[in-house]
Amino acid sequence: MNIAIVGTGYVGLVSGSCFAEMGINVICVDVNKAKIDALLNGQIPIYEPGLDEIVLRNHREGRLNFTTDLKTCINNVDIVFSAVGTPPDEDGSADLQYVLAVARMFGQNIQKYTILVTKSTVPVGTAKKIKTAIQEELNKRGIEIPFDVASNPEFLKEGAAIKDFMSPDRVVVGVESEKAKELMSKLYRPFLLNNFRVIFTDIPSAEMIKYAANSMLATRISFMNEIANLCELVGADVNMVRKGIGADTRIGNKFLYPGCGYGGSCFPKDVKALIKTAQKNGYSMRVLKAVEEVNECQKTIIFKKLSKHYGASLKGKTIAIWGLAFKPETDDMREATSLITIDRLMKAGCNVRVYDPVAMDECRRRIGNTVEYSTDMYDAALNADALLVLTEWKQFRLPSWRVVMKSMNKAVVIDGRNIYDAEEMKNLGIEYYCIGK
Known part of the structure; x- marks a missing residue:
């Protein structure tokens, strides 16, 4: 054929x-x-x-x-x-x-x-x-x-x-x-x-299936981010909540992981397009509008946690970032949380050092040399006042924390993907922040 x-x-x-x-x-x-x-x-x-x-x-x-x-x-x-x-x-x-x-x-x-x-x-x-x-x-x-x-x-x-x-x-x-x-x-x-x-x-149903599928997944992500943010306020642990609701077969455990916002070429674009399609047909997608609003806000949460930790001014602070792509195993930075975070850090007067296993060239293409590009994950942490983890690449999951701590000015880690154990980080002497705990 x-x-x-x-x-x-x-x-x-x-x-x-x-x-x-x-x-x-x-x-x-x-x-x-x-x-x-x-x-x-x-x-x-x-x-x-x-x-x-x-x-x-x-x-x-x-x-x-x-x-x-x-x-x-x-x-x-x-x-x-x-x-x-x-x-x-x-x-x-x-x-x-x-x-x-x-x-x-x-x-x-x-x-x-x-x-x-x-x-x-x-x-x-x-x-x-x-x-x-x-x-x-x-x-x-x-x-x-x-x-x-x-x-x-x-x-x-x-x-x-x-x-x-x-x-x-x-x-x-x-x-x-x-x-x-x-x-x-x-x-x-x-x-x-x-x-x-x-x-x-039929053809209209096939066209709708794609948008409905991506919008449903985006909705689950934004919903869990809302729950995570509330967990922080009331003293609950979103990881325990996630396991508890995911055990319900009507819900399942897929796409229930809170984080610092979704990005990429599909979810943001398709949610916007479905909202617009509804508007053109005289209908308001109220749930999806909220999904989009929650996600845009969630992309700023890492910067907000950093600002809260350091108080009045971040000017002159050196901030390390692990992960630039919107997700692991790709160099795609479309709608990535890293771009929002870097922009906020630069406006706050920070020195930004970044590392990603495959997205460094894509980052250079997008923002040029406004940040410092590191040779590896440990180089990025050198003399840093905080480490922000934005993409859950496998190589970031089990770093040598002793090496990281010796490299950094201050052992402050803000984990945007909840890949580390809070108790372990506390025992190591690291000031650790994650999502929903």
Whole structure:
């Protein structure tokens, strides 16, 4: 089976390489020639564990190829996936210009029945706009060519995307014809053979499932952060609370970990977009508005704890930060708590020293040399007046605290991810702050 995927960002490249791994012939398309040239030369533009190996192997074996021109390959494929970006517009709604550009390109070039499948996260109703854009291009050409549109949202977790794609909880496919369902069933047959769930729905439901899933997870995070903040005020331990409510099978224990706010490319953007979709349809998403408000406030909690500890002024203090990415196993800093924290620290007149296993270059790209970049986690702590832990990388979980304490001016640790034992830290003589205790 032959498919094309337009967009070689996170979703497009992971999806393309994994489809190729399942024996499908894939052509990845991107208008960015530099990116395509790099991929053809074996250079992977994003960090994702295991992705390098799978891309290089499938390209070498001829199942995965790259081009800048959809026109050159569209007549040899049965399905075209659209995996381009849908960044938030100024009002929070999803910007669909790239999605509609792919639809127009599709309409300009198809010569036979083909399906255009949207992998990008798009608001409910986008499929209608895509279908209209394709038909307009066919009308300009003065020809009638049958086509279908479909929705196949992705549910990939950064840092575990390969596993998520190859062993999915579920695959959701929105279609509006039996022919499209048959072709998408053929594409996902390797997954059906492994007994993974492929759920077929109508297209609007498929579009909504993606937003509803991310918004539910964001809601659980913000809810637990609210509970954690109240626990601090009343003397409860949020870790005990989390275990107690997570034992209820109706609730479960996933996404009940309090912290210093969620970030990344999905949750913040999708919550905003769903709120905006509701507004456009005359409805107010009151719960999600609160989720967003809580999260924005939670991103400042580490700075607030530091300010409370040191009192009136932080000017001249050296502050170490462990972790820049919004989560472990990625270099993604979109909407990361670290950016908010660094901004507050710099405005307060602090000297900031940072370390992250993979996101240092991304941080330089975003904020330049406004902070000091350390060679390792212990170098970051050198002469620091406080250590802020913002990302729960595995290598941060069991540091040599004796080394850290000798390096620091003052043994003050503010743990934004609750990865350390408070009693142990107290016994070591470290002034320790976490979330919800």
